[in-house]
Amino acid sequence: MKLKLSTRKAIWAYVFLALPLLFYLGIRIFPTLQAFQMSLYDWHVQADQRSFVGLANYTRMLSDQRLLQAFRNMLWYGLLGVPAQLILGLTVGLMLHSIKKFRGFFRAVFFAPYVAPAVAVSWVWSLLLSPHLGIVNQVLWYLGIDPQPFMTSPSQALPTVTFVVVWQFLGFHVLLFLAGLESIPRDYYEAAQIDGANRWQTFKNITLPLLNPTIVVSLVMATAAPSTGMLQLFTHVMNLKFDDPGGPLGSTLTVVLYTYQRAFQAYDMGYASAIVVVLFVILLIISLIQIRLTSREVEY
Amino acid sequence: MRTMKTFFAVALSVLFVAGAIAPALAQEPVTIRYWQYYYDTKVTAIDTLIAQFEAENPGIKVIHETFPYEAYGARVAAAVPAGQGPEIANLFYGWLPAWARAGYLQPLPIDHAEIESEFVPMVRAAYMNGEYWGLPTGVRTLALFYNKTMLNAAGIQEPPRTWDEFIAAGKAMAIKRGPFFVQLGYGFGPAGQDHHLIREILLRQFGGVPYSDDNRTVLYNSEAGAKALEFYGSWQLTHGIGDVEFFPGRATYRDGFIAGLIGMIVDGSFAIGTIRNGVGDNFEWGVAELPVFDGGEPHNFGSFWMNGLTPRAFESEAKLEASLKFLRYITSEEAMKLWLREVGELPARLSLAEDPALASDPVYGPFIRSLPYSHATFFVDEEGQRQIMVDAINRVLLQGVDPAESMRIAAEEEQALLDAFWSR
Structure with missing residues (x-):
């Protein structure tokens, strides 16, 4: 034939x-589906020794204080980190968009941390922020400001982690916004100028609406994406407080890190799978809501 | 039709070749895998032992694979179910309940009486559900490492023998510049050895016991428990001999000691090699038995990494025989002598542990002399139970919580963890 x-x-x-x-x-996809199945069993290496426990792994979560703390932390990471990444990303993007000289240089400066390995970034910051030996506290003291505990303090640790993550991923969002800004046709701005619109009106009525697709991508990436999303932090948390990951007192613990500890330190695979399933559902819902709320068709 | 013919021709020739190769394969050496986490001195020691073992047993090939400590559990968890893991795995004794329950380990087919008559009593911690699940090459106890140069510079000639002397020495060595410590008297390591120090040493020295005899009930929510935690916390809060967050990094207390910025640490015999190599000729250091309260009795924490067999070792007679032979080899007297020299872990065989020449060694002596009064905590979830005690310490040091209250919270959390394990 x-x-x-x-x-x-x-x-x-x-x-x-x-x-x-x-x-x-x-x-x-297959492992994801397998996690659903595993979450209903008490895990054992040999398949014939796994016992079906129904929803027991799920009900157990409700009384697991460390897990609940991890979920509360997740909320704080999101509330602090996501707006910070978006607002700073857009601001820096606008500033870079408006300059002509050294634009490439500044873009490289902001983007450099993004290409550095998260482990290295975390270790460097943990040295800088070390309470007694780190340079940050030495400078603060020199300026007459009290030294801070940073990662040693249960109340400062989470914002400190958030700061490091935002610092590292800011360049990525800057780049997204720069690309978005470049793609807005100049004609719109010229038309607005002729109509006598001021800078704020131009920004509000042209830049922002036409950046909408970029904002959606940036928002979803900052929230739920693995490795860059504030709700799925792992590497930074693990490496910023290496001798007590998720500490002090669980104040920086994330759901992903806790799942890892349950799965690979306690070999409690069934329970770890159940947590992953719940996290999956939460992230799915959040992402869908974000896309639904922010996606708009803009026509002029 | 032509394709069918070709297919049969190929299939037949494959069968023929396979038939010719199979007997030859049977005489190929048995290959077994040994896994451990990466620890410099242990890796070298095992490599040496494998070379000797293979020379003595030409029919067995041992492949040695290591992983970073943090990734080790994940590697085992992923490999064993996929039939890809090791025949012999090295694990911390405290992981035994979790590993055995998940099916990563099989009981050792070795006579119990043989183990109990030849190994130090601490090895009993490898016994669960009526079976032994592993044997150690070396066991460890804790001792006080001190920077002799720093101690002498502070006007003290002898290492502390009591806790009062310990605090005095710590105060003499701690130096602050403005609000910053530049030198510590004592290097805190809550997640290192200090959680053992509180649970099995200070608490017992105050007359308490941490758990019931069957290890199922937490008993440290007691006066002795509160005193132990309060005393430990006072080193930072009252006496200012150090700060829990000082040297950045991983094994912070040990690295700070090696860097010459910390006067004293409580660490295990396993750290001897690392400290010796790290310090070099930079300063003089020594080891002393852990301090006691004036007139009080000594206590110590004992632990070990053990070699266990995974289900893979039981896949064939030949593999099991080879795996057992290797396991016996790396837990032999000869191996233990090498292990002590290279790694610094103490011999797990009674014949060596009672050797007077070893007990008087200036470095190993303090650890070996501690063996008779060492306790190995029975962990069901080593990471979880460690975390609970680390949190108890941090509540006191970072949040100013009353030690008795902090111990009460810890006991409640740990009891819940134990109950959950045993009820499953």
Whole structure:
């Protein structure tokens, strides 16, 4: 049987597309579904020794104080970190957009932390913020300000982690906003100028609405994306307080870190899976709400 | 039709070749895997032992794989269920309940009487549900490491023997510049060894016991418990001999000691190699038995990493035989002598632990002399139970919570954890 050239081409295209799809299904989707199943069992290596426990792993979460603390922390990380990333990202993006000289240089400066490994970033910051030996407190003291405990204090630790994360990922959001700003046609601004709009009106009625797709991406990435999202922090929390991850007193503990501890230190896979399922549902709902609330078609 | 013919031809030739190779394969050496977490001196020691073992047993090949401590549990958890892991795994004795329950370990097919007559009593902590689940090469106790150079510079010639002397020495060595410590008398390590120091040492020295005999009931919500935590907290809060957050990084108290910024730390015999290599000729240091209260009795915390068999070792007769042979080899007297030299962990065999030459060694002596009065906490969830005591310490040091109240909270949390484990 002879196939037409175009048909053969299409078949090959599908074959090539199928490979990454299979990989994605096998590596991401299948384990996700497996977590749902595992969450209903008391875990054991041998399948025949796993006992079905129904929703026991889920009800157990309600009385797990450390987990509840991790969820409360997650809320604070989100409330502090997400607006900070967006507002600072947009502000810096606007400033970079409005300068001509050294723009590339500044863009590189803001983007550099993003390409640095999170582990290295965390360790460098933990040295800088070390209460007795770190340079930050030495400078504060020199300026006549009381030295701060930073990661040693249950009340300062979470904001400190948030600061480091925002510092690292700011460049990513700046870049997103810069690209968004570049894509707004100049004609709109010229038209607004002719109509006599002031800078705030221009920003409010042209820049902001046309940046909407960028804001959606930035918001979802800052909130729920693995590794950059404020609700899925792990690496920074682990490495900023290496001798007591999630501490002091659980004040920086995240749901992801706690899940890791349950799964790979206590080998409590069933319970860890149940936590992951709940986190998955929460993140899914938050992302959907965010997309629904912020996505708008803009027509002029 | 032609394709069918080709298929059969290929299939037949594959079968033929396989048939020819199979007997040859059977005479190939048995390969077993040994896993441990990466600890410099332990890696070198095991490599040496493997080389000797393979020379003596040409039919067995041992592959040695290591992982960072933080990733070790995850690697085992991922590999064993997939049939990819080691035949022999090295694990902290406190992980035994979790590992055994999840099926990562199998009981040792070794006679109990043999183990009990030849190994130090502490090894009993590897016994659970009527079975032994692993054997150690070395065991560890704690002692006081002190910077001799710093101590002498502070006008003190002998290491402290009582807690009063310990506090006096700490005060003499601590130096502050403005609000910042530049040198500590004592290096706090709540998540390092200090949670053991409170649970098994100070508390017992104050006359308490941390757990019931069957290890299922927490008993440290007591006067002795409160006193132990209060006394420990007073080193920072009252006497100012150090600060819980001083040297940044990982094993902060030990690294700070090596850097020459901390006068004294409580650490295990396993740290000897690291400290010796790290300090070099920078300053003189020494080891002393842990202090006691004036006229009080000594107590110590004992622990060990043990070698256990995973389900993989039981996949075939040949593998089991090879795995057991290797396990016996790395827990032999010869291996223990090498282990003491290279790693600094104490011999787990009675024949060596009672050796007077070792007990009088200036560095190993204090640890070996502590063996008779050492207690190994029975952990069901080592990480979880450590966290509870670390939090108890931090409540007192960082939040100013009353030690008795902090101990009460910890006891309640740990009891809930124990109950949950045993009721499952």
